[in-house]
Amino acid sequence: xxxxxxxxxxxxxxxxxxxxxxxxxxxxxxxxxxxxxxxxxxxxxxxxxxxxxxxxxxxxxxxxxxxxxxxxxxxxxxxxxxxxxxxxxxxxxxxxxxxxxxxxxxxxxxxxxxxxxxxxxxxxxxxxxxxxxxxxxxxxxxxxxxxxxxxxxxxxxxxxxxxxxxxxxxxxxxxxxxxxxxxxxxxxxxxxxxxxxxxxxxxxxxxxxxxxxxxxxxxxxxxxxxxxxxxxxxxxxxxxxxxxxxxxxxxxxxxxxxxxxxxxxxxxxxxxxxxxxxxxxxxxxxxxxxxxxxxxxxxxxxxxxxxxxxxxxxxxxxxxxxxx
Numbered sequence: 001x002x003x004x005x006x007x008x009x010x011x012x013x014x015x016x017x018x019x020x021x022x023x024x025x026x027x028x029x030x031x032x033x034x035x036x037x038x039x040x041x042x043x044x045x046x047x048x049x050x051x052x053x054x055x056x057x058x059x060x061x062x063x064x065x066x067x068x069x070x071x072x073x074x075x076x077x078x079x080x081x082x083x084x085x086x087x088x089x090x091x092x093x094x095x096x097x098x099x100x101x102x103x104x105x106x107x108x109x110x111x112x113x114x115x116x117x118x119x120x121x122x123x124x125x126x127x128x129x130x131x132x133x134x135x136x137x138x139x140x141x142x143x144x145x146x147x148x149x150x151x152x153x154x155x156x157x158x159x160x161x162x163x164x165x166x167x168x169x170x171x172x173x174x175x176x177x178x179x180x181x182x183x184x185x186x187x188x189x190x191x192x193x194x195x196x197x198x199x200x201x202x203x204x205x206x207x208x209x210x211x212x213x214x215x216x217x218x219x220x221x222x223x224x225x226x227x228x229x230x231x232x233x234x235x236x237x238x239x240x241x242x243x244x245x246x247x248x249x250x251x252x253x254x255x256x257x258x259x260x261x262x263x264x265x266x267x268x269x270x271x272x273x274x275x276x277x278x279x280x281x282x283x284x285x286x287x288x289x290x291x292x293x294x295x296x297x298x299x300x301x302x303x304x305x306x307x308x309x310x311x312x313x314x315x316x317x318x319x320x321x322x323x324x
Contacts, residue, residue, distance in 0.1 A: 001019070001020060001021075001022045001095060001096040001097055002017065002018070002019060002020075002095065002096050002301060002302075002324065003017075003018060003019075003020045003060050003094065003095035003096070004016070004017055004060050004061065004062075004094040004095065004301060004304045004322075005017075005018050005020070005058040005059070005060060006046075006047045006057065006058060006059055006060070006061060007057050007058045008057060009047065009048055009049035010047055010048070011047075011048070012044070012047065012304070012305035012306075012308040012309050012312070013305050015047065015061075015304060015305055015308075016058075017301070017302050017304075020095065022096075022097055023097060023098065023099035024071075024099065025071045025072055025073035025076075025099055026073050026099065027073050027074045027075050028073060028074075028075050028076060028101055028102060028103070029072070029073045029076070029099050029100060029101055029102060030069050030071070030072045030073070030076060030079050030085070030099070030100055030102045030105060031069070031070045031071045031072075031097055031098070031099050031100075032065065032067045032068065032069055032070065032085060032087070032097065032098050032099075032100055032105070033067045033068045033069075033070050033096070033097050034065045034066075034067040034093060034095065034096055034097060034098060034324050035065075035066055035067040035068065035114035035118075035323070035324070036065065036066050036067070036114040036115045036117070036118035036298075036321050036322065036323055037062040037064065037065040037093040037094050037095075037118055037301075037321065037322045037324070038062065038063075038064040038065070038093075038118040038119035038122070038319050038320070038321050038322075039061065039062055039304075039307055039308060039311060039319075039320045039321070039322065040063065040064070040122050040123070040151060040311075041150070041151075041238070041240055041311055042063075042238075043061040043062060043063070043091075043308060043311070044308055044311055044312045046061060046091060047061055047308070053090065053091070055090075055091050055092075059091055059092055060091065060092045060093065060094040060095050061091060061093075061094050061304065061308070062091065062092070062093035062094035062304075062322060063088050063089060063090050063091055063092075063093060063121075063122055064086070064087070064088050064093060064118050064119060064120075064121045064122055065086065065087060065089075065093035065098060065118055066084070066085065066086040066087075066108055066114040066115075066117035066118040067084075067085065067086075067098075067114065068082065068083070068084055068085070069081050069082060069083045069085055069105075070097065072102060073102075076102040077102075078102070079102045079105055083107060084107065084108040084109075084110070084114075084117075085105040085106060085107060085108055086105070086106050086108050086117045086118060086120065086121060086283075087100050087104050087105045087106065087121065088104070088121040088122060088125070088268075089104065090265070094301060094304055094322055095301075095324070096301075096324045103272065106121075106276070106279045106280070106283060107283075108283065109283065109287045111287045112283065112286055112287045115295050115298060115321045115323070116286065116293035116295060117283075117286075117293070118319075118321055119151065119293055119295065119318075119319035119321060120279075120282055120283065120286060120291075120293055121279065122151075122264075123151035123152045123154070123155040123319070124155045124159065124282045124286075124291065124293070125264060125268070125275070125278060125279060125282065126152055126155070126237065126262065126264040127152055127155035127156045127159050127213070128155075128159055128278050128281065128282060129262065129264045129267055129275075129278060130156075130213060130235050130237060130262040130264070131143070131156065131159055131160060131163060131211070131213070131235075132163070132278075133267075134233075134235060134260045134261075134262050135211045135213075135233045135235055135260065136233075137160065137163050137165055137210075137211055138163075138164070138165075138210075139163065139164025139165070140164060140165070140166075141165050141166070141210035141211060142165065142166045142167075142168065142203075142204060142207075142209050142210050142211070142229075143156070143160040143165040143166065143167050143168070143209075143210065143211045143212075143213060144168045144170060144200060144209050144211070144212045144213065144224060144227070145157055145160065145167060145168070145169050145170060145180075145185075145213045146170045146171075146191075146212070146213065146214045146215065146216045146220055146224065147170075147171065147214075147215045147216040147240055148169035148170055148171045148176065148177070148180040148185065148188075149169075149171045149176035149177075149179050149180055149317040149318075150215065150240070150314075150316065150317070150318075151316075151318060151319050152213075152215045152237060152238070153169070153171070153180070153213075153215065154179075154180075154183055154292070154294060154317070154318055155291075156213045157169055157180055157183050157184050157185050158183060158184055158290070158291050158292060159291070160213075161184040162285065162290055162291075165210075165211075166186050166187075167184065167185050167186050167187075168185070168186065168187045168188070168189060168200070168203050168209075169181070169185035169187070169188045169189070170188070170189040170190075170191050170196065170220070171188070171189075171190065171191070172190065172191060172192040172314075173190065173192065174190060176317060177189075177190060179317045183292060183294070187203050189203070191220055196220055196223045196224065197223035197226055197227060200223070200224065200227035201227060204227055204229065207229050208227060208228055208229030208230070208232060208255075209224075209227045209228050209229055209232055210228075210229050210232050210233070211232065211233045211234075211235065212224045212225070212227070212228065212232070212233070212234045212235060213235050213237060214234065214235060214236060214237055214238075215237040215238040215240055216238070216239070216240045216241045217236075217238065217239035217240065217241050217242075217243060217244060217245050218239070218241025218242065218243040218245060219241070219243070219245070220241070221234075221245035221247060222245060222247060222248070222251075225247055225251050225252075225257070225259075226251060228251075228255050228257045229255070229257075230255055230256055230257070231255070231256050231257060231258075232255060232257045232258070233257065233258045233260055234257065234258065234259050234260065235260055235261075235262050236259060236260065236261045236262060237262045247259065292318075293318075293319070294317070294318030294319065295318060295319050295320075295321050296310075296316045296317050296318040296319060296320055297310070297316075297320055297321070298321045298322075298323050299320065299321070299322055299323070300322070300323060301322050301323065301324045304322055307320045307322060
């Protein structure tokens with residue numbers, strides 16, 4: 001079968017498109033024919049050796065996928081050949097078939113296409129965990145989303161609206177902000193051309209901002225924290241800007257606010273049953289049309305390098321998907 005391989009830490013152009021042996025279904029596993037695999041920003045880091053996880057070589061990028069079960073191993077219940085499924089394996093999905101622990105798979109309804117299903121787990125899973133479990137977001141609160149046109153940003157806008165929040169989308173260009181408004185944002189801020197702190201102070205009013213969802217980091221973190229309301233919550237989701245910010249802790253004291261980390265991947269390992277329940281909500285919302293799971297572009301598996309470079313160049317609004 002065909003697979004995209006990272007044989008050493010490298011740039012996207014150095015990835016190999018090669019033939020590898022097809023996997024077998026071990027005990028408790030299912031072999032899935034991949035119909036679509038989704039890429040995330042962290043895929044650009046993992047192939048370069050800049051991510052917290054460093055898989056043994058050779059490995060394939062792409063954590064997320066959707067497809068059809070071909071075979072199951074001994075001890076598997078609830079999943080059978082022919083089932084439409086989706087899953088997240090951390091890395092390794094940029095190939096034609098994958099072997100996955102069956103308990104990590106989620107059923108995909110017939111009303112949800114494979115391309116959108118492939119990109120649901122990481123961005124929407126991270127975001128629902130962030131807003132529901134970590135932020136305890138309440139209806140009527142104001143939510144600020146940084147990096148609002150990316151995969152996690154789009155998820156935060158849409159889930160924030162489902163949860164009843166007023167959503168302020170922040171991004172680096174007017175076309176990205178128009179995209180955010182099209183997906184439900186109530187107000188927008190261009191932080192590349194304007195003053196983020198001033199804009200959030202105006203939009204937050206005397207009360208301030210209740211929750212900030214930040215997958216960007218860098219220079220935007222401190223002004224976002226300064227905008228928080230009394231007992232507001234700032235969610236540390238990631239550092240797409242490349243810089244890990246250093247925040248003055250007097251701000252936390254003066255506002256009695258919280259800085260809350262969002263390490264969804266570890267939560268999934270610690271709370272697998274809670275994750276499955278969370279994903280059932282996400283799949284249902286997407287099938288009902290409440291979540292767009294917007295796909296920016298679909299690339300053939302052989303063009304994975306071009307797909308990764310589009311993500312690295314911040315040209316993507318929503319998700320990038322590979323089609324084997």
